Amino acid sequence: MEDFWTGVLWALKIWLYLIVSLIMIPAMFGFSLGISETYMTILVKTLEWATLKIQKAHADEQELKDLASNGLIKRDNGSMEKELGELRRSRPKPPVGGDFTLSDSFYFTRRGIESIVEDEVTQRFSSEELVSWNLLTRTNNDFQYISLRLTLVYGLGIFVRYCILAPLRITLACIGLTWLVIGTSAVGLLPDWRIKSWISEWVHVMCYRICARGLSATIHYHNRENKPKKGGICVANHTSPIDIVILCNDGCYAMVGQVHGGLMGVVQRAMVRSCPHVWFERAEMKDRHLVTKRLRDHVNDKKKLPILIFPEGTCINNTSVMMFKKGSFEIGGTIYPVAIKYDPKFGDAFWNSSKYSMVSYLLRMMTSWALVCNVWYLPPMHQKEGEDAVQFANRVKSAIAHQGGLVDLQWDGGLKRAKVKESFKEQEQKKYSSMVVGEDSHSD
Amino acid sequence: MGAAPTRIGQQDPELVERTGFSPEQINNLHKRFLQLSGNKDTISRENLNDIPALAYNPIKSQIIEAFFDKRNQHDSEVGSLEEITFQQFLMVMSHFRPPTLEMTAEEKEAMRKEKLRFLFNMHDTDGDGKITLEEYRKVVEELLSSGSIEQESAKEITDAAMLEVASTNVPHMGPEDFYEGITFEHFEQILKGLEMESRMHIRFLDTATVHCGKS
Numbered sequence: 001m002e003d004f005w006t007g008v009l010w011a012l013k014i015w016l017y018l019i020v021s022l023i024m025i026p027a028m029f030g031f032s033l034g035i036s037e038t039y040m041t042i043l044v045k046t047l048e049w050a051t052l053k054i055q056k057a058h059a060d061e062q063e064l065k066d067l068a069s070n071g072l073i074k075r076d077n078g079s080m081e082k083e084l085g086e087l088r089r090s091r092p093k094p095p096v097g098g099d100f101t102l103s104d105s106f107y108f109t110r111r112g113i114e115s116i117v118e119d120e121v122t123q124r125f126s127s128e129e130l131v132s133w134n135l136l137t138r139t140n141n142d143f144q145y146i147s148l149r150l151t152l153v154y155g156l157g158i159f160v161r162y163c164i165l166a167p168l169r170i171t172l173a174c175i176g177l178t179w180l181v182i183g184t185s186a187v188g189l190l191p192d193w194r195i196k197s198w199i200s201e202w203v204h205v206m207c208y209r210i211c212a213r214g215l216s217a218t219i220h221y222h223n224r225e226n227k228p229k230k231g232g233i234c235v236a237n238h239t240s241p242i243d244i245v246i247l248c249n250d251g252c253y254a255m256v257g258q259v260h261g262g263l264m265g266v267v268q269r270a271m272v273r274s275c276p277h278v279w280f281e282r283a284e285m286k287d288r289h290l291v292t293k294r295l296r297d298h299v300n301d302k303k304k305l306p307i308l309i310f311p312e313g314t315c316i317n318n319t320s321v322m323m324f325k326k327g328s329f330e331i332g333g334t335i336y337p338v339a340i341k342y343d344p345k346f347g348d349a350f351w352n353s354s355k356y357s358m359v360s361y362l363l364r365m366m367t368s369w370a371l372v373c374n375v376w377y378l379p380p381m382h383q384k385e386g387e388d389a390v391q392f393a394n395r396v397k398s399a400i401a402h403q404g405g406l407v408d409l410q411w412d413g414g415l416k417r418a419k420v421k422e423s424f425k426e427q428e429q430k431k432y433s434s435m436v437v438g439e440d441s442h443s444d
Numbered sequence: 445m446g447a448a449p450t451r452i453g454q455q456d457p458e459l460v461e462r463t464g465f466s467p468e469q470i471n472n473l474h475k476r477f478l479q480l481s482g483n484k485d486t487i488s489r490e491n492l493n494d495i496p497a498l499a500y501n502p503i504k505s506q507i508i509e510a511f512f513d514k515r516n517q518h519d520s521e522v523g524s525l526e527e528i529t530f531q532q533f534l535m536v537m538s539h540f541r542p543p544t545l546e547m548t549a550e551e552k553e554a555m556r557k558e559k560l561r562f563l564f565n566m567h568d569t570d571g572d573g574k575i576t577l578e579e580y581r582k583v584v585e586e587l588l589s590s591g592s593i594e595q596e597s598a599k600e601i602t603d604a605a606m607l608e609v610a611s612t613n614v615p616h617m618g619p620e621d622f623y624e625g626i627t628f629e630h631f632e633q634i635l636k637g638l639e640m641e642s643r644m645h646i647r648f649l650d651t652a653t654v655h656c657g658k659s
């Protein structure tokens with residue numbers, strides 16, 4: 001019995017030493033031993049092979065269509081006037097009263113049914129559909145048995161992901177978080193030397209690097225010359241809480257957010273000891289002026305780190321960018337837009353907060369193949385003369401959507417939980433009534 | 445796994461026959477159904493109400509009501525349902541299929557009648573088989589916003605339209621006769637010349653997801 005326990009202890013020690021030397025030390029100093037690169041190459045080759053196999057198996061069926069560009073239905077995007085005019089053409093105008101015919105309601109009925117079948121917004125709050133299966137159980141919708149080899153690879157994949165990768169990643173994540181808390185608190189105890197901010201940045205980046213290794217994240221940064229500088233505001237599209245880890249791997253930012261309790265609260269309090277982040281109490285969040293003032297004070301202090309803000313306000317599934325809330329754009333200062341695009345082949349990064357809790361989401365992340373994403377730093381933008389906050393926000397949003405290859409939508413991400421205002425319906429009604437009543441204003 | 449059985453088009457050939465959709469289209473619509481219902485088996489009015497794009501539509505409530513109307517289920521029952529299953533959802537959608545090239549003239553005529561029936565049911569809210577003045581006025585009021593035009597204008601428009609219908613269908617009506625309401629035959633008559641085929645259908649695309657194995 002004793003031998004067994006000593007054996008286990010010994011194995012655990014080896015395990016930890018391996019992790020520390022092979023993963024943590026390189027992470028701390030920012031170089032790489034090439035292990036993850038090798039893993040990624042093997043992974044990519046395997047997935048390509050699997051895709052080819054799947055395609056070959058039904059080469060006689062219809063060819064693969066790109067689901068993202070075809071919708072479910074083909075819409076006639078004519079304007080209301082044009083379509084109503086066409087509907088009415090076959091009937092003579094009634095001689096008396098307004099220009100209203102029963103057939104007008106047909107147009108609205110059809111538009112309504114089209115919206116029920118497919119609308120731009122509802123689909124953004126669930127995970128993106130894959131064109132080809134990526135050997136994960138969770139994306140296994142339509143797929144059936146093809147060949148023995150494919151099933152074997154799939155089975156091997158499950159074993160590798162759950163028994164080897166997941167414990168490794170969980171260990172790393174725990175180490176990373178603990179180190180973050182300890183490190184930042186330790187830095188906070190130092191007196192205010194100039195070197196303190198340098199050390200605090202180093203500690204932050206190091207811990208985020210460990211966390212990124214904990215997710216097997218491969219990040220490609222583009223245009224690093226546009227990286228956000230001190231005293232600026234960094235703005236990005238939001239897909240999941242992991243966005244923070246992704247961005248902070250390459251630089252230090254000041255976070256903005258609500259004060260939480262529990263583990264998050266501990267992390268928040270530790271972080272704020274070493275360098276100033278902006279945490280708000282729940283009650284303070286309601287007061288927009290207070291929020292803007294605090295952020296403005298932070299931005300105006302050129303020695304402080306750039307603020308990281310996600311103006312969408314909620315997680316979107318990384319196929320589109322939704323309305324940016326104008327609050328972040330009223331602060332002033334330079335805006336540094338950043339576009340983040342995840343590669344869905346290796347794992348779905350979207351956090352569907354109504355479906356999964358934070359913990360189960362993180363576990364899902366740790367049992368995916370890997371996390372591959374591209375980060376583009378866009379050139380800084382300023383608010384132009386005569387441009388109001390909303391227009392500025394839309395301009396930034398378009399730039400981000402364009403760079404990341406995402407769809408630029410005008411809808412509010414808050415629609416995930418709330419309903420559309422009645423005023424939209426009134427707009428359509430006004431338009432229609434001006435057609436019916438306005439045209440005929442000379443007849444009575 | 446959490447993934448719903450999406451081979452429903454293949455599993456239920458009866459659906460294909462009754463609704464006229466291809467198995468592909470049924471699968472796609474099933475995915476949409478699950479999206480709207482939050483992965484449950486039935487949809488309630490609330491789920492349809494939550495669609496943002498529908499909020500733009502002035503007759504949103506009539507359209508939603510049409511889904512829950514028993515008359516649109518090709519039965520002869522009247523009344524409304526509380527929640528609908530996927531089969532019932534498909535039945536309502538099948539009213540909007542476009543005519544195919546292989547259809548005979550009679551089939552096209554039957555399809556047109558079906559579409560007209562659907563629209564008639566949407567206007568005839570109490571299900572008595574007639575669109576009365578009240579019901580008609582309600583539609584007009586919904587379409588024209590209640591703020592920008594007055595009640596009087598809506599009333600005028602409705603009365604004028606009803607008058608026109610009456611004069612077209614009952615040419616010898618005396619001044620004391622009371623026109624009860626537009627029946628389905630009258631409705632058809634009014635809209636006889638209307639070129640509906642191209643305006644009242646939705647073109648469903650055939651997008652195929654990747655299928656492994658033999659199907």
